[in-house]
Amino acid sequence: xxxxxxxxxxxxxxxxxxxxxxxxxxxxxxxxxxxxxxxxxxxxxxxxxxxxxxxxxxxxxxxxxxxxxxxxxxxxxxxxxxxxxxxxxxxxxxxxxxxxxxxxxxxxxxxxxxxxxxxxxxxxxxxxxxxxxxxxxxxxxxxxxxxxxxxxxxxxxxxxxxxxxxxxxxxxxxxxxxxxxxxxxxxxxxxxxxxxxxxxxxxxxxxxxxxxxxxxxxxxxxxxxxxxxxxxxxxxxxxxxxxxxxxxxxxxxxxxxxxxxxxxxxxxxxxxxxxxxxxxxxxxxxxxxxxxxxxxxxxxxxxxxxxxxxxxxxxxxxxxxxxxxxxxxxxxxx
Amino acid sequence: xxxxxxxxxxxxxxxxxxxxxxxxxxxxxxxxxxxxxxxxxxxxxxxxxxxxxxxxxxxxxxxxxxxxxxxxxxxxxxxxxxxxxxxxxxxxxxxxxxxxxxxxxxxxxxxxxxxxxxxxxxxxxxxxxxxxxxxxxxxxxxxxxxxxxxxxxxxxxxxxxxxxxxxxxxxxxxxxxxxxxxxxxxxxxxxxxxxxxx
Numbered sequence: 001x002x003x004x005x006x007x008x009x010x011x012x013x014x015x016x017x018x019x020x021x022x023x024x025x026x027x028x029x030x031x032x033x034x035x036x037x038x039x040x041x042x043x044x045x046x047x048x049x050x051x052x053x054x055x056x057x058x059x060x061x062x063x064x065x066x067x068x069x070x071x072x073x074x075x076x077x078x079x080x081x082x083x084x085x086x087x088x089x090x091x092x093x094x095x096x097x098x099x100x101x102x103x104x105x106x107x108x109x110x111x112x113x114x115x116x117x118x119x120x121x122x123x124x125x126x127x128x129x130x131x132x133x134x135x136x137x138x139x140x141x142x143x144x145x146x147x148x149x150x151x152x153x154x155x156x157x158x159x160x161x162x163x164x165x166x167x168x169x170x171x172x173x174x175x176x177x178x179x180x181x182x183x184x185x186x187x188x189x190x191x192x193x194x195x196x197x198x199x200x201x202x203x204x205x206x207x208x209x210x211x212x213x214x215x216x217x218x219x220x221x222x223x224x225x226x227x228x229x230x231x232x233x234x235x236x237x238x239x240x241x242x243x244x245x246x247x248x249x250x251x252x253x254x255x256x257x258x259x260x261x262x263x264x265x266x267x268x269x270x271x272x273x274x275x276x277x278x279x280x281x282x283x284x285x286x287x288x289x290x291x292x293x294x295x296x297x298x299x300x301x302x303x304x305x306x307x308x309x310x311x312x313x314x315x316x317x318x319x320x321x322x323x324x325x326x327x328x329x330x331x332x333x334x
Numbered sequence: 335x336x337x338x339x340x341x342x343x344x345x346x347x348x349x350x351x352x353x354x355x356x357x358x359x360x361x362x363x364x365x366x367x368x369x370x371x372x373x374x375x376x377x378x379x380x381x382x383x384x385x386x387x388x389x390x391x392x393x394x395x396x397x398x399x400x401x402x403x404x405x406x407x408x409x410x411x412x413x414x415x416x417x418x419x420x421x422x423x424x425x426x427x428x429x430x431x432x433x434x435x436x437x438x439x440x441x442x443x444x445x446x447x448x449x450x451x452x453x454x455x456x457x458x459x460x461x462x463x464x465x466x467x468x469x470x471x472x473x474x475x476x477x478x479x480x481x482x483x484x485x486x487x488x489x490x491x492x493x494x495x496x497x498x499x500x501x502x503x504x505x506x507x508x509x510x511x512x513x514x515x516x517x518x519x520x521x522x523x524x525x526x527x528x529x530x531x532x
Binding site for chain 2: 039040041042043044045047048054055056057058059060062064065066067068069070071072073074076077080081147148149151152156161162164165168169172249252258261262265
């Protein structure tokens with residue numbers, strides 16, 4: 001009984017205290033607590049302004065999921081959907097147009113002295129094999145890559161979604177796997193042709209005279225003239241950028257994050273379309289644009305007169321150690 | 335027509351991860367794939383906040399814009415869905431997504447990505463509603479059955495809200511008015527280009 005009484009009196013005292021408090025400050029009892037927990041809390045807008053992303057801790061094993069918001073994807077989207085398409089269209093169509101105009105105005109570069117009927121070995125079997133391995137890989141890589149950027153507006157409406165997906169999946173695998181022979185080819189090219197591609201004073205002269213392409217004079221050149229050296233360095237440097245950025249994209253999150261992959265894709269895309277445009281010019285001058293040029297990578301043997309006109313110093317250097325093959329030995333007399 | 339959205343009231347989220355588990359269970363999501371996750375910002379410091387995040391089903395969704403094969407579509411309810419039959423697993427939606435929503439099963443050599451998987455707002459995919467084919471690829475289609483996403487439905491503190499954007503914004507506003515504070519609708523500015531003004 002006394003226990004009960006003391007409990008009741010205790011409760012009464014507590015109640016009385018509450019009423020007193022309520023009387024002193026009625027606002028506290030009626031309104032929410034004046035402590036604002038968000039005053040000290042993290043704020044999305046502030047975090048986004050500071051870092052352009054919101055990141056925290058996550059309890060699942062996939063720690064990269066700790067990035068909560070990263071609006072940078074919107075910038076990358078603009079690049080991929082708008083900027084890259086413009087750069088690509090201008091570079092590729094522009095280059096094709098330039099080459100077409102050049103062909104119509106200048107025409108093919110002929111062998112001024114006509115064919116001699118005698119040939120000289122310009123690229124041996126290894127060099128040609130490396131060239132064509134790289135070239136075939138490059139063409140398929142280029143087509144499958146362009147499909148990712150231009151396929152949606154150009155091919156998808158023609159073939160329909162299912163067929164376009166089948167094509168794109170095949171292209172994706174081709175793109176991934178052919179990157180290896182391509183990269184290997186670029187490395188081989190570097191070792192095969194580096195010694196002949198160091199820029200020197202002859203290249204300055206060659207460039208000043210427009211390489212004999214614009215005018216009719218053929219400035220002297222050793223094994224490779226300045227234009228060919230340019231192609232070599234475009235392939236080696238462009239190919240390296242393509243390979244590095246490509247492998248970053250192929251191996252997601254190995255030493256990079258989303259922002260890194262966005263940048264890798266930007267480099268990959270821009271360098272790719274410029275690279276393809278440059279290779280258009282290379283293909284043009286190696287086939288349509290110059291008489292006697294294709295044989296260098298075809299049979300490997302070029303006409304001696306062609307060689308003398310374009311690579312005078314090289315022919316002189318080779319004169320001693322190379323056997324000049326009479327063409328008549330391989331093809332019957334006309 | 336309703337415009338379906340997610341809203342995570344970070345002042346209520348207790349980082350119990352039940353939404354993550356419910357999602358995995360409801361859709362039989364494979365190991366290693368998380369359609370929903372809970373991120374704690376400023377963990378252990380005063381003012382830490384936890385936010386449950388999945389695909390926000392953005393207005394003018396970046397994933398949809400960058401997809402090279404156009405495998406995404408937005409439903410009349412504003413839910414962003416995709417076709418796994420058309421997806422080629424290129425990863426571009428993942429580069430574009432502000433919320434890290436797209437997930438890829440590893441199916442081959444290197445980092446080779448399989449068909450992308452992401453939150454469907456419990457609305458399945460392009461297959462007929464409620465079919466086995468739909469369930470196998472995308473998980474349950476609760477929306478077609480008149481139910482909201484399970485993660486939000488079972489949230490114990492009702493921190494995670496799903497439903498028509500205007501209605502959940504109204505609920506959030508009323509909460510903020512009543513308790514006198516709110517750290518905002520996380521991700522809304524990025525996903526919907528609007529915030530909830532209180």
